[in-house]
Amino acid sequence: MGRLEHACLSFRSWLAVTAAAFLLGVRPSACSDLTGSRPNILLLMADDLGIADIGCYGNATIRTPNIDRLAARGIRLTQHIAAASVCTPSRAAFLTGRYPIRSGMVSSNGYRVLQWTAASGGFPTNETTFAKILQDKGYATGLIGKWHLGLNCESSDDHCHHPLHHGFDHFYGMPFSLMGDCAQWDMSEKRAGLERKLNLCFHIVAFAALTLTAGKLTRLLSISWTPVIGSTMVAILLLTTSYFVSPLIVHADCFLMRNHSITEQPMHFQRTTSRFLKEVSSFVRRNKQRPFLLFVSFLHVHTPLVTTEKFLGASLHGLYGDNVEEMDWMVGRVLDSLDTEGLTNRTLVYFTSDHGGSLESQLGNKQYGGWNGIYRGGKGMGGWEGGIRVPGIVCWPGVLPAGRVIQEPTSLMDVFPTVVQLAGGQVPQDRVIDGRDLLPLLLGKAQHSDHEFLLHYCENLLHAVRWHQRDRGAVWKVHYVTPRFHPDGAGACYGKMVCPCSGDKVIHHEPPLLFDLSRDPSEAHALTPATEPLFYEVMERVAQAVKEHRRTLSLVPLQLDGSDNSWKPWLQPCCGPFPLCWCDQESDSQ
Numbered sequence: 001m002g003r004l005e006h007a008c009l010s011f012r013s014w015l016a017v018t019a020a021a022f023l024l025g026v027r028p029s030a031c032s033d034l035t036g037s038r039p040n041i042l043l044l045m046a047d048d049l050g051i052a053d054i055g056c057y058g059n060a061t062i063r064t065p066n067i068d069r070l071a072a073r074g075i076r077l078t079q080h081i082a083a084a085s086v087c088t089p090s091r092a093a094f095l096t097g098r099y100p101i102r103s104g105m106v107s108s109n110g111y112r113v114l115q116w117t118a119a120s121g122g123f124p125t126n127e128t129t130f131a132k133i134l135q136d137k138g139y140a141t142g143l144i145g146k147w148h149l150g151l152n153c154e155s156s157d158d159h160c161h162h163p164l165h166h167g168f169d170h171f172y173g174m175p176f177s178l179m180g181d182c183a184q185w186d187m188s189e190k191r192a193g194l195e196r197k198l199n200l201c202f203h204i205v206a207f208a209a210l211t212l213t214a215g216k217l218t219r220l221l222s223i224s225w226t227p228v229i230g231s232t233m234v235a236i237l238l239l240t241t242s243y244f245v246s247p248l249i250v251h252a253d254c255f256l257m258r259n260h261s262i263t264e265q266p267m268h269f270q271r272t273t274s275r276f277l278k279e280v281s282s283f284v285r286r287n288k289q290r291p292f293l294l295f296v297s298f299l300h301v302h303t304p305l306v307t308t309e310k311f312l313g314a315s316l317h318g319l320y321g322d323n324v325e326e327m328d329w330m331v332g333r334v335l336d337s338l339d340t341e342g343l344t345n346r347t348l349v350y351f352t353s354d355h356g357g358s359l360e361s362q363l364g365n366k367q368y369g370g371w372n373g374i375y376r377g378g379k380g381m382g383g384w385e386g387g388i389r390v391p392g393i394v395c396w397p398g399v400l401p402a403g404r405v406i407q408e409p410t411s412l413m414d415v416f417p418t419v420v421q422l423a424g425g426q427v428p429q430d431r432v433i434d435g436r437d438l439l440p441l442l443l444g445k446a447q448h449s450d451h452e453f454l455l456h457y458c459e460n461l462l463h464a465v466r467w468h469q470r471d472r473g474a475v476w477k478v479h480y481v482t483p484r485f486h487p488d489g490a491g492a493c494y495g496k497m498v499c500p501c502s503g504d505k506v507i508h509h510e511p512p513l514l515f516d517l518s519r520d521p522s523e524a525h526a527l528t529p530a531t532e533p534l535f536y537e538v539m540e541r542v543a544q545a546v547k548e549h550r551r552t553l554s555l556v557p558l559q560l561d562g563s564d565n566s567w568k569p570w571l572q573p574c575c576g577p578f579p580l581c582w583c584d585q586e587s588d589s590q
């Protein structure tokens, strides 16, 4: 069945390709080559990369020749926007083409992203990813790298949220995410907080145990030995656990899977990069005869910035820069795999980052986060441009023009309808899809992107809205809520890994802040009713759009809240004997 479907391209994508060929003046022979097969889709996503960390986006001192070459041969989007400023919701939106609030892949209480592999929250099974649609259309679909969209619902191996349940037929990577805790870094996402909590509990229980023991020995309390011994044991357990928190986290979250099996627990970072590359080239080789979708979801450039020796000390920007340069080298190797199989002209390649660089990734006065250039704010900040404006490069030699730059507002969610269209599929009709087909814009058939409004959420709260007022060429941005920056920090919230979205750490603006990004991309000069005659008109139009957007929302269970985002021992995947959770299935193969 799959093969037959390959052979007959749907009429719509045939039209798109023919139109593309026509517009670009591609000769009919080249055109008929294209109509014979739908393109392969290769999606590259960096983790936590800032837009100004790469050469073709203006960085003169970091070396990213491979990404730059991709941009030179393709199209560079300069206003490419993530649907959220942190991983889990942004990635959920990317895969579904929908604001994460629609799938419930957001929190309302400060968790922001999935906290544990053994949490029960995750990608709802009734969401449809583009991988699922392409799989149904006969594509070979693979995911190599980070997932971070959940794993289990009820048992440690039901894998209800696993990539293989969401349209991928091949998975090799981390079901969770890399984090400082994986390498037992000082910069810790979870350890420090857990240790604090465990220590507090220990002190309370130890105090109770001492009181009971003293009471019992002095006969002031007439109790049996049971509570005395019980509380002492709990105190000892708490103390031991707090002592072992660090290795426990490493085993609980930092492991690799191949399809449904755990292959390395904990993972051996130093060989992960070469493993991933090997996996990419063998996937490409295996599937060169059929159209494929390959999503390479890098662990770079998230902390702890695992970098192989060859790149250590190679850049001008410390460990972070080394890690970026290594990621760029990986991009080059991935593109080489296409070249080797002669697939470059039959493959649409896309490069992006899940959100902006993190300003809070600091230890002492060393910066371990990305650089967002002229854009204000960074990772974790709902509305500020630095957290959501990311690189966006699309390359398809012979079909898309080379070296073009598009400044229109586009979204990571646009990848969904675009690749579905290219594969000859249909976007689901039973739900709202927020992404828009990029092809008309990329092919130069349309002058403007289809996005008039883009909404910038922080958790489940709307922080800001962008309005592209096409007839005036303005891009208005209205901020209702912004994070409170630390007074000494250049736009960062100190003392926290990410800025909160609500509470006393945010400012509610009344009237809202207004910027015109087309004149002030750095969001440096807020417009007021006195300086901007259109102030109230813009506010009103945007408020209207928000109202219309809200009418399309329905109440869904939030996947990142409460117990859904807590560690549940019975969901903990573990290879080897519990509680050791240790194995290394691939040690012999390298």
Ligand SMILES: *[C@@H]1O[C@H](CO)[C@@H](O)[C@H](O)[C@H]1NC(C)=O
Pocket: 052, 053, 054, 058, 059, 060, 061, 062, 317, 320, 321, 369, 370, 371, 373
């Ligand atoms: C280039 O990237 C590095 C690493 O993030 C950063 O420190 C530097 O400021 C960037 N330079 C420019 C000109 O953007």
Ligand SMILES: *[C@@H]1O[C@H](CO)[C@@H](O)[C@H](O)[C@H]1NC(C)=O
Pocket: 169, 170, 171, 172, 258, 259
């Ligand atoms: C996952 O399973 C599929 C189908 O059984 C297989 O083709 C693929 O090679 C497997 N992937 C890995 C990483 O082993």
Ligand SMILES: *[C@@H]1O[C@H](CO)[C@@H](O)[C@H](O)[C@H]1NC(C)=O
Pocket: 345, 397, 398, 399
């Ligand atoms: C790929 O496309 C480019 C640009 O159209 C062209 O110059 C090149 O010859 C093509 N390569 C192959 C192998 O067809």
Ligand SMILES: *[C@@H]1O[C@H](CO)[C@@H](O)[C@H](O)[C@H]1NC(C)=O
Pocket: 124, 126, 127, 431, 554, 555, 556, 557
């Ligand atoms: C998925 O299921 C939830 C209930 O668990 C429901 O609220 C939601 O609307 C469903 N989503 C879709 C796209 O059908």
